[in-house]
Amino acid sequence: MIWNRKHLLDLQSLSAEEIIHLLDTAREFKAVGQRSIKKVPALRGKTVVNLFVEPSTRTRISFELAALRLSADVINFSAEASSLRKGETLKDTARNLEALNADIIILRHGASGAPHFLARFLGAHVLNAGDGAHEHPTQGLLDIFTIREKKGRIAGLNVTILGDILYSRVARSNIWALTKLGANVTLCGPPTLVPKLFESFAPNVRVTWNIDEALRDADVINLLRIQHERQKASMFPSTGEYAALFGLNTARMAKVKPDALIMHPGPINRGVEIASSIADGPQSVILEQVTNGLAVRMAALYLVNGGASLQVAG
C-alpha cells in the first residue's frame, strides 16, 4: 500500500490496512537490526527532535536509537533545562525548533491532543510519543507487533488489559488497534478505573470487574501501572488493596492459560500490578516488547518521512 500520512498522531484514525503496513514495515526493520551493519540511510540529512515534556526511559531512548539507525541527526530536548521553564509556550518552542530546520518532531506531553495541536501549524512531521491519557500509538504498535510475532495472528485472540484503564494512553491505543484487527479485548480493574463506557469503543470490547473471569480465557494479559501522576483523586483505598484484588500474583497466574503472553509497557511497579517472579518468568515478553519498540519506531519514522521507495529488506 502507499503510505500517505504526514504524521503519526494516534491509532484511532488509522485503518486496519495502515496498521498492518506499519507492522510489516517494522518486521523488515527488525531484520535490518539483526544484520552486522544495522544502519540504513533512509533519514540521512534529516533532523529529528525528541521533544519530551514528560519523563520517559523506553520511548525516548528507542526513538533516539531508531533515528540514529536511520542515519538522522538527533536532538534530545530536555524540558527541565529548556525555556519552557521560563514560560515559553509549547507552540513557540516547536516553532523555534522548526526554525532550526527540524524535519521530524517526536512529542511526549502531559496534555491530551498536544501532538495534534502541533501538527496543525508545523511543516515538520509530528509523531506522538504519548499525550496525556489519550494515546501512545507506537506503544500500541509494539505491543501488537509482539503479539503477532508470538501468536502468528491477532484476529480471534482474547486480549485482557488489566489495571488503570481510565488514565492509560497505552490502553486506548491498544483497544483501537486490536479491535480493528479482530481481537476480543477484555478490560479489567477496579470499577473506578474501568468504566463501562469503554465498551462503546468497539463491539469486541468487554468490561469486567471480575479478575478471574478476565484471566480465564486470555491469550494475552497486558498489565498496566497505576498512573498516580494523572489521577485527580484517590481511585481505590490503598496500593496494598489494589495488589490483593487486581495484582497478577502466583495464585492467579496458576489459573491462566500456560501459553498466555504476559505483557507490560513499563515502567513496572513490582509487587503491585505484577509479582516479580511473573515479570521475570517464562511467559513474560516484557523485554521483547522493548526490543520490538525499536523496529516499530524505525518503521514509523521511515513511513512518515515518505520512505516507501527505499528497499529495507536485506
Ligand code: CP
Ligand atoms: N512504555 C513507556 O512509554 O515507557 P516510558 O515512559 O519509559 O517511555
